[in-house]
Amino acid sequence: MGQAAPGKVLIIGDGLAGALMAWECQERGLDFEQWSNGSPAASDVAAGMFNPVSFRRILPQWDAANHSARAREVFGAIESKLGIELWHDVPIVRVFPDEQYAELWSERANGGHEVSPFIETLASKDLHPSIKAPHGAGIVREAGWVDVSSLTEKSRAFWQDCGQWKSQSWSMDEGCPTGFGAVIDCRGVGAAEDLAAFGLELRRNHGEVITVQTEAGWGDETVNNVTWALPLGSGAYRIGSTYRWDIDEPIVLKETLNHLVSRVNLARTDSALLLSDVTSHRAGLRPSCFDRRPILGRVTSEASWYVVCTGWGTRGVSIGPTMVDWTIDAMLGVTSDVPDEVHPKRFRTFTKN
Numbered sequence: 001m002g003q004a005a006p007g008k009v010l011i012i013g014d015g016l017a018g019a020l021m022a023w024e025c026q027e028r029g030l031d032f033e034q035w036s037n038g039s040p041a042a043s044d045v046a047a048g049m050f051n052p053v054s055f056r057r058i059l060p061q062w063d064a065a066n067h068s069a070r071a072r073e074v075f076g077a078i079e080s081k082l083g084i085e086l087w088h089d090v091p092i093v094r095v096f097p098d099e100q101y102a103e104l105w106s107e108r109a110n111g112g113h114e115v116s117p118f119i120e121t122l123a124s125k126d127l128h129p130s131i132k133a134p135h136g137a138g139i140v141r142e143a144g145w146v147d148v149s150s151l152t153e154k155s156r157a158f159w160q161d162c163g164q165w166k167s168q169s170w171s172m173d174e175g176c177p178t179g180f181g182a183v184i185d186c187r188g189v190g191a192a193e194d195l196a197a198f199g200l201e202l203r204r205n206h207g208e209v210i211t212v213q214t215e216a217g218w219g220d221e222t223v224n225n226v227t228w229a230l231p232l233g234s235g236a237y238r239i240g241s242t243y244r245w246d247i248d249e250p251i252v253l254k255e256t257l258n259h260l261v262s263r264v265n266l267a268r269t270d271s272a273l274l275l276s277d278v279t280s281h282r283a284g285l286r287p288s289c290f291d292r293r294p295i296l297g298r299v300t301s302e303a304s305w306y307v308v309c310t311g312w313g314t315r316g317v318s319i320g321p322t323m324v325d326w327t328i329d330a331m332l333g334v335t336s337d338v339p340d341e342v343h344p345k346r347f348r349t350f351t352k353n
């Protein structure tokens with residue numbers, strides 16, 4: 001396998017997907033330019049957390065070990081190129097909701113299950129004194145967060161300095177602009193209308209996060225009781241998130257403040273957080289698909305220059321670097337196509353042509 005390079009590549013969007021795509025194009029020696037129209041991006045809001053474990057059912061996330069390893073490698077390389085710190089290792093303490101959950105966690109933490117390498121049960125003496133966990137707690141050590149907004153801001157400035165970034169809108173009806181051989185669509189929810197024309201539904205998942213400044217002294221670990229509080233240092237915590245399918249604009253809701261603050265206090269002995277500690281409140285739209293897998297690759301043979309890389313949902317940081325690899329590998333003919341699990345053909349409504 002292996003085809004000729006497509007010519008100059010145009011990346012549309014400079015959120016997390018566009019930023020990772022640009023760095024990988026550079027890595028592979030592809031000539032590229034990036035356009036973005038500055039419309040609201042999920043990446044401006046993302047907490048950037050990575051966690052190899054799904055807490056709902058105590059299972060590993062999709063191909064967690066491989067995706068995490070690749071993410072660590074890629075973000076590390078970008079840190080060196082930009083000279084900034086992006087990757088933060090911060091364990092997550094999971095507060096058990098009830099006895100049944102605690103038993104299942106302990107059973108799996110003891111070994112012999114695919115999730116076992118990722119989880120441990122915490123002895124109560126090892127719990128930070130601020131944590132209230134009547135049913136006990138567990139810990140995921142290989143977790144943390146990536147500073148997504150620094151990544152996108154610094155990357156944008158970098159490519160702008162190189163003359164490879166432009167403030168410009170694009171949509172499918174403009175076709176492949178003169179001088180380019182391929183367009184890679186990293187528009188997040190901005191791609192929804194064009195993808196719908198191929199029977200591909202890109203859903204908008206509304207989410208909100210807040211940042212607080214507190215003197216509570218809550219320790220250095222993220223604490224999760226479904227709502228999570230991620231320590232950013234110097235008394236700042238990011239708290240989230242919400243998930244709603246019934247709102248398709250990135251608006252903040254006043255009632256969310258109360259909800260998040262009271263949920264977070266439930267996991268603390270001191271219930272110390274006050275509404276007045278909130279320093280920011282933001283909302284965004286996660287680009288999502290029905291089966292929580294992205295949409296990658298070509299969607300029509302009539303426009304084989306058009307390549308999609310979106311639908312990263314709630315886990316862009318963990319899966320993004322691998323999704324970019326798969327997209328570019330298929331575009332360049334390194335692989336015959338993207339894997340079935342991210343292929344547009346898995347949509348029953350997909351109109352192949």
Ligand SMILES: Cc1cc2nc3c(=O)[nH]c(=O)nc-3n(C[C@H](O)[C@H](O)[C@H](O)COP(=O)(O)OP(=O)(O)OC[C@H]3O[C@@H](n4cnc5c(N)ncnc54)[C@H](O)[C@@H]3O)c2cc1C
Nearest residue numbers: 013014015017039042043048049170188190207284316317
């Ligand atoms: C509240 C919240 C919390 C989250 N927390 C996490 C988390 O902890 N961990 C995690 O991994 N993920 C998290 N996410 C998800 C994460 O934000 C997404 O997976 C990821 O940011 C999607 O990136 P993207 O580049 O595909 O889309 P976006 O970030 O939305 O970027 C789209 C880009 O396309 C541009 N654009 C749109 N239309 C056009 C057009 N017509 N022409 C040119 N440019 C255009 C936009 O300006 C933008 O630059 C969270 C999301 C939200 C909303």
